[in-house]
Amino acid sequence: MATVSFRGATRYYAGNDKPAVDGLDLDVADGEFLVLVGPSGCGKSTTLRMLAGLEGVDDGEIWIGDKNVTDVEPRARDIAMVFQNYALYPHMTVHENIAFHLKIAKMPKSERDERVQEAAKLLDLEQYLERKPAKLSGGQRQRVAMGRAIVRAPQVFCMDEPLSNLDAKLRVQTRTQIASLQRRLGTTTIYVTHDQVEAMTMGDRVAVLKDGLLQQCDTPVGLFARPRNVFVAGFIGSPAMNLIPTRVEQAGVTLGGATIPLTPQQRAAVTGTDVIVGIRPEGWDLVDPADGLAVTVEAVEELGSDQYLYGSSDAKLLSEGESVEHQEAPHPIVVRTPGMSAHERGQKLGVRPQPGALHLFDKDSGERLPDA
Numbered sequence: 001m002a003t004v005s006f007r008g009a010t011r012y013y014a015g016n017d018k019p020a021v022d023g024l025d026l027d028v029a030d031g032e033f034l035v036l037v038g039p040s041g042c043g044k045s046t047t048l049r050m051l052a053g054l055e056g057v058d059d060g061e062i063w064i065g066d067k068n069v070t071d072v073e074p075r076a077r078d079i080a081m082v083f084q085n086y087a088l089y090p091h092m093t094v095h096e097n098i099a100f101h102l103k104i105a106k107m108p109k110s111e112r113d114e115r116v117q118e119a120a121k122l123l124d125l126e127q128y129l130e131r132k133p134a135k136l137s138g139g140q141r142q143r144v145a146m147g148r149a150i151v152r153a154p155q156v157f158c159m160d161e162p163l164s165n166l167d168a169k170l171r172v173q174t175r176t177q178i179a180s181l182q183r184r185l186g187t188t189t190i191y192v193t194h195d196q197v198e199a200m201t202m203g204d205r206v207a208v209l210k211d212g213l214l215q216q217c218d219t220p221v222g223l224f225a226r227p228r229n230v231f232v233a234g235f236i237g238s239p240a241m242n243l244i245p246t247r248v249e250q251a252g253v254t255l256g257g258a259t260i261p262l263t264p265q266q267r268a269a270v271t272g273t274d275v276i277v278g279i280r281p282e283g284w285d286l287v288d289p290a291d292g293l294a295v296t297v298e299a300v301e302e303l304g305s306d307q308y309l310y311g312s313s314d315a316k317l318l319s320e321g322e323s324v325e326h327q328e329a330p331h332p333i334v335v336r337t338p339g340m341s342a343h344e345r346g347q348k349l350g351v352r353p354q355p356g357a358l359h360l361f362d363k364d365s366g367e368r369l370p371d372a
Contacts, residue, residue, distance in 0.1 A: 002155040002188060004028040004051065008060030011046055020046045022212040023060065031186045033179065035203035037196055038235070043212040044192045045160055051190065052079050052158050064155060080149035082159040086141045088133040094120075095129040098147040112151075119147040122181065139170045146178070150185065157182070157189040163198065175202055197238055200224070208232050226359075230366040233278045233359055239308055239334045242279045245363055253277060253360075256284075256293035256352040266360065266369045274363040281308060281336040283357030292350035295333050300343055309335040309343055 006026040012019050021043040028034045036044040049055040051062055053074030061070045069077050088097050095116055102112045120126045123143045133141055142162055149157055162178070163171045179202045182189050193199055199206045200220040207217040208231075216228040227233035233241045246253040248270055252261040255277050262270075285292075293313050301308040312330040335351055337343065360369040 002065035003030050003063075004156060004188060004190065005063040006047070006051075006060070007063065009047070009050060009057055009062055010059035011043075011050055011055055012058050019058070019212050021050065024214055026207060026214060026217060028188060028190060031188055033182050033189045033191065033202065033204045035199040035206045036190065036192045036209060037194065037199040037206055038209035038215075040194060041211075042209040044194075044209050046212075047209070048158050048160055048190060048192050051077075051156070052081050053077050078155040080152045080154040080157055082142075082145050082149050082157065082162045084161045084164050086133070086145045086165075088141060088144055090133055093130050093132060094125060094136070094144050094147075097133070097144055098151055101148065101152055115151040116147070119150045122150065122184075123147050137170075138166050139174050142166065142174060143177075146181070150181075155188065157187050157191075159189065159191040161193055162191075163193070163195075171198070178202065196236055200236065206236075208235060210235075226368070226371075227278075228368055230276055230278075230361045233361065233368075237280060239281050239310075241359070242281065242283075242333055243361075244277045244279070244313075244331050244333075245274050246277050247274055256350070257287075257291055258352055260353075260358060260360075262360075263370070269367075269369045270362050272362070272364040275369065276361040276363050276366075277353070278359035278361060279353050279357055281334045283354050284335045284351040285354055286335070286337070287350040287352050289348050289350035292352035293333070295335070295349055295351055297343060297345055297347045297349065300345060303339060305339045307337045307339050307341050307343065309337060309349075311335075 006024045009021060009024040010019050011021045024047060036047055038044050046055055050057055053069070053072065057070050061068055063069065064077060089100065092100065098116045098119055099112045102115060116129070120129055123146060125140070125143055125147060128136060128140060133144065136144065145162070163174055166174060175198055191202065203220065205217055205219055206223055208215045208223065210231050216223060216232045223232060223236045227236060230243060234243055244255065246255055248262065251259050253275055254260070260277070295311045295313050297309050297311040299310040301310065311333050313333050333351065361367065362369060
């Protein structure tokens with residue numbers, strides 16, 4: 001086991017002036033499960049491949065433990081990679097697939113067999129050791145790929161979207177198994193996914209990337225409770241946070257009949273005339289339409305334990321002295337209510353933000369305003 005450090009790591013692809021990964025500074029603790037998450041093209045897989053040595057580093061350094069591995073061959077980095085497509089040899093049995101790298105390393109057969117049996121027991125694959133991959137389900141094949149990584153006893157596991165080929169139910173089951181297995185093994189693990197729910201349920205910490213830049217790295221609770229900017233606020237959480245642009249006035253900002261005063265520090269951090277008010281779907285109180293932000297329900301998502309109402313606000317009422325051109329257009333709104341509630345399409349309702357449920361961001365920079 002070992003720590004991993006990216007120190008200003010940068011990667012350019014030919015023909016692109018903008019780096020795929022731009023000056024990444026990130027430290028991963030020994031035994032930590034770190035998840036890299038972000039939209040397609042944000043640089044998360046490139047970051048993982050740089051660590052594994054499958055992509056070069058154009059600037060900066062990568063360290064594993066106390067060793068600079070920036071220019072070290074992939075095979076000498078003591079890393080095991082688990083890929084999206086399993087990468088199993090179809091003509092080999094499960095036992096032979098798991099033992100393949102140990103055989104290449106000329107490990108004695110008795111020790112190979114012992115390691116394979118230990119991994120198979122850990123992954124509940126003992127009854128499948130003599131089968132070929134074609135006779136296995138997707139989840140079983142992924143466990144074989146995990147077994148092949150485990151038997152090598154590497155310093156670091158690198159996992160590149162290993163669950164993306166599984167159906168929804170199997171993904172939930174397998175992600176729980178992977179997280180539990182990593183904690184039992186205690187091996188430093190860097191896991192790439194585009195699924196923020198997967199990231200939030202698996203990682204000790206989650207690093208959010210966008211356009212090659214690290215936006216925030218924190219615990220799942222930290223990301224959810226205090227997102228650093230508008231992008232993180234909108235990306236983390238399902239359904240996404242409501243992000244509503246609002247004009248700054250003398251008393252503060254007004255939303256849904258509630259006035260939110262701004263501290264001197266918050267006012268000083270506003271670079272323009274508007275802020276974005278962020279409210280999670282569970283952060284609304286339902287009120288009479290006349291007493292809050294009037295919303296027309298356009299869709300109802302019933303999950304049994306929860307119900308989500310998707311709608312749009314009616315046109316914003318003008319503040320005193322505000323001209324017509326400053327009137328805001330209707331804005332999408334998502335509200336969480338108790339499951340099996342009596343709401344339906346076309347219904348008019350009012351919403352008002354709960355005290356303490358607000359996140360404020362500067363509209364021009366996207367950065368979070370100082371907490372009150």
